[in-house]
Amino acid sequence: MLYLTIFILLFTFVCLYCFYDCVKPKNYPPGPAWLPLIGCFLIFVRLRSKYEYTYLALQQLAHTYGPVLGLKFGNQKIVVISTYDLVKKNLLRDELNGRxxxxxxxxxxxxxxxxxxxxxxxxxxxxxxxxxxxxRTFGMGQSAMKMQITIEIQEFINHLQKISEHDVVPMHRVFDVAVLNSLWLMIAGHRFDYEDEKLQQVLKVVHDIFRSMNTMGGLLSQMPFLRFIIPELSGYNELIRIHKVFWSFIGDEIKIHENNPPENEPRDLIDAFLLEISNKNGDKDNVFDRENLLILCLDLFLAGSKTTIDTLGSIFLFLSLHPEWLGVIQAELDSVVGRSRAPTEEDLPLLPITEAFLAEIQRYFILAPLGVPHCASEDVILNEYRIPKGTLVLFNLYSVENDEAYWDEPNLFRPRRFLDERGQFRRNNFSLPFGLGKRRCLGEQLARSALFLFFTNIVHYFDMKISTDHDKPDLKCYDGFTLSPKPYYLKLTKRSE
Incomplete structure (x- = not known):
């Protein structure tokens, strides 16, 4: 009798829990029905399998349920906001700018x-x-930053010439070290050699982590208990292995600075942070400690290089399949820059077609279609819906860059949409490649400069063709936290002076 009573109580508890777990909060945004424990995760998995990409699966759900979409994966409530008007308006709301x-x-x-x-x-x-x-002190947005990028590009062009003399160039990975160097000088005061094996291993891990996780934090954020049950299959073991590589790499960099302090003023961001640690030791609400320095450097290392690397990779992937655009850009560069010097940022106002091409690339190949996840820091009313405090909020930037209310035939690649009737570049405020509001990308100036200078210098100095020894480049990217180009190889030949 006792066992029967216990069984009935447990059964009742499970039934009540399952019922409670399927009930949506009052006025929660519309979306699929929820199942116990997993929410609507199975529906998402089916759509993700059908459309191949997370953002397209969520876009399809938004078409069905509306531009404010309410979901639940495991224990994680998720709201996806789509269309230019709603995204722009709500990116500026402080209560939706948590993490x-x-x-x-x-x-x-x-x-x-x-x-x-x-x-x-x-x-x-x-x-x-x-x-x-x-x-800013160490160069961001200053002439020193542009000089650093210019020097790095000169080294990179020489590096490409050496590779291309004997082999095809792996364009999906060739930008890794050069782009990182443009940032690392400000963070750690030095640049890396392109053949640095330790760094190459770390950069491979960077690509791995971005492909293994989605914008919502992956399965482990939705069902964290799985790490105890299936640590390998859930990705937990791999996640920890990857981050130990990062922690060790950046920890060694910090240790070098600790063992070799500056004589006078800080030489870079790590020096400046270590100085803050010593000055504010014991202060209440102090965020300056060694762990925070390590994770800050990790954030800058990942976010500050990955999207620029993948954007450059996507540009040359596109050019390899559409060589007519290569000729157009080279002709404009030759007419403005000539063949006797390298392009500089001072040339930018005189290169409207090139600038429009880059703007359209960032609209057409939006490599972070869901941005960085936000969180509701309090209960929020959006239209007639209520988004509960703690809900993960995704801004569908793909819908912004393809909103037919603002873009004519957004599925077509048309740089001329960024040119006015006189053929001059016209910045379109409907495009948000760097986000908006207080969470706007803090490395935007560096990213814009690096993107323009790397792109124009390579096009200026090299012709390129698809390698016949490898598979034809594929415009379909790897899915993950961001989209990244699949491996492809080009034969670069130096242009005549």
Whole structure:
């Protein structure tokens, strides 16, 4: 009788839990029905399998349920906001500018909330203020930054010439070190050699982590208990292995600075942060500690290089399949720059077709279609719906760049949409490649400069053809936290002077 009573109580508890777990909050945005424990995860998996990409699966659900889409994966409530009008309006709302606090977002920071990318409140505001101030001190947005990029590009062009003399060029990976160097000088005061084996291994891990996780933090953020049941299949073991590589690499860099302090003024951001640690030791609400420095550097290392690397990779992937555009850009560069010198940022106002091409590339190949995840820091009313505090919020930037209310035939690649009737470049405020509001990309100036200078210099100095020894390049990218081009190889030949 006792066992029967226990069984009935347990059965009743499970039934009540399952019922409660399927009930949506009052006025929650419309979306698929929820199942116990998994929510609408199975529907998402089916659509993800059909459309191959996370953002297209969510776009399809938005077509069905509307531009404010309510979901639940495991224990994680998710709201997806689509269309230009809604995205722009709500990116500017402070109460939707928090960051999620799921398992993945803490695991990368040793179980804590550290760094700048996935924090909010005091930690985020102090870290961002410090980072912006000192990146400017060490060159961000200044002539020193442009000079650093120019020097790096000269080294990179020489590197490409050496490779291309004897072999085809792996365009999906060739930008890794050069782009990182443009940022690392400000962070750590030095650049890496292109053949640095340790760095190459770390950069491979960077690509792995971006492909293994989606914008929502992956399965572990939705069902964190799986790490105890299936640590290998759930990706937990791989996640920790990858981050140990990052922690070790950046930890060694910090140790070098600790063992070799500056004689006078800080030489780079790491020096400046270590100085803050010593000055504010013991202060209440102090975010300046070694762990926060490590995760801050990790955030800058990943976010500051990955999207620029993949954008450059996507540009030359597109050019390899549409060589007519290569001729158009080269003709404009030759007419403005000539053949006796390298392009510089001072040439930009005189290169409207090139600037329009790059703007359209960033609209057409939006490599972060769901941006960086946000979180509702309090209950929020959006239209007639209520988004509960703690809900993960995704802004569908793919819908922004393809909103037919603002873009004529958005599925077509048409750089001329960024030119006025006189053929001059016209910036279109409907495009948001760097986000909007207080969470706007803090490395935007560096990214814009690096993208323009790397692109124009390579096109200026090289012709390119698809390698016949490898598979034809494929415009379909790898899915993940961002989209990244699949491996492809080009034969580069130096253009005549």
């Amino acid at each position: 999620p606090d799921g398992f993945f977002f803490r695991a990368r920071a040793m179980g804590k909330r550290k760094g700048i990318l996935f924090t909010d409140g005091t930690t985020w505001s102090q870290s961002r203020r410090f980072t912006m101030r000192h990146l």
